[in-house]
Amino acid sequence: MPNDSITSHSNGTADTLANGHTNGHTNGHTNGNTNGHSNGSSNGTSQVAIDLATRLSVNRSSKAFSSYAVSLVSLPRGTVFAPITGTTAGTKAYTSVQVGRDSHIELNSELVFCNHSCSPSLEFDMARMEVRVARDRDLVEGEALTFWYPSTEWEMAQPFECGCGTERCKGWISGTGQMDEKVARDYWLNDHIEELLKEKIAGQTTVN
Ligand SMILES: [Zn+2]
Numbered sequence: 001m002p003n004d005s006i007t008s009h010s011n012g013t014a015d016t017l018a019n020g021h022t023n024g025h026t027n028g029h030t031n032g033n034t035n036g037h038s039n040g041s042s043n044g045t046s047q048v049a050i051d052l053a054t055r056l057s058v059n060r061s062s063k064a065f066s067s068y069a070v071s072l073v074s075l076p077r078g079t080v081f082a083p084i085t086g087t088t089a090g091t092k093a094y095t096s097v098q099v100g101r102d103s104h105i106e107l108n109s110e111l112v113f114c115n116h117s118c119s120p121s122l123e124f125d126m127a128r129m130e131v132r133v134a135r136d137r138d139l140v141e142g143e144a145l146t147f148w149y150p151s152t153e154w155e156m157a158q159p160f161e162c163g164c165g166t167e168r169c170k171g172w173i174s175g176t177g178q179m180d181e182k183v184a185r186d187y188w189l190n191d192h193i194e195e196l197l198k199e200k201i202a203g204q205t206t207v208n
Contacts, residue, residue: 046138050082056145058113061129069113069145075133081145084111084129087139096151100192116173119166120187126152127191128148135188148187149175154196
């Protein structure tokens with residue numbers, strides 16, 4: 001995990017995080033844990049070993065890109081769904097997830113079957129290395145497990161026309177860097193995306 005993402009966390013993004021997340025993150029790091037991101041939770045929830053197999057099952061399809069993950073559990077909004085473990089460094093690709101300004105990982109788990117939705121059921125927090133239930137709605141057993149891909153991606157290896165079919169559908173999905181700012185603001189974003197978005201907006205401001 002690059003230092004810049006740690007720095008971005010200590011730079012006070014508490015306003016974008018649910019209660020206690022900032023504190024928890026600090027704890028994870030001050031404990032001297034070199035792998036602090038996977039353990040830096042607010043109340044230890046993501047330190048609890050959660051077996052992904054008890055939470056997620058994959059509906060596999062022989063058709064390309066049609067497999068998808070569904071939830072085996074019902075959980076209240078904002079709670080930890082699963083820690084993100086077993087990742088390896090990667091390069092920007094269809095399957096990779098961006099974790100910092102210049103860094104990408106491969107998930108190497110069935111979490112890779114969590115597809116994009118414009119009305120997502122999950123949040124992938126790549127600074128804390130945990131997957132949470134979306135903050136605006138509860139997760140229901142049997143529901144498709146999805147997240148808003150631009151919440152991790154600034155540029156996308158393969159932008160696409162979304163077929164989520166939800167009322168909130170935004171149509172063409174790319175990285176946050178190429179999306180309308182108003183659309184981007186409709187969603188919770190990872191810290192590295194927040195940072196890049198603020199820089200982009202600042203760069204657009206003309207000084208007269
Ligand atoms: Zn959509």
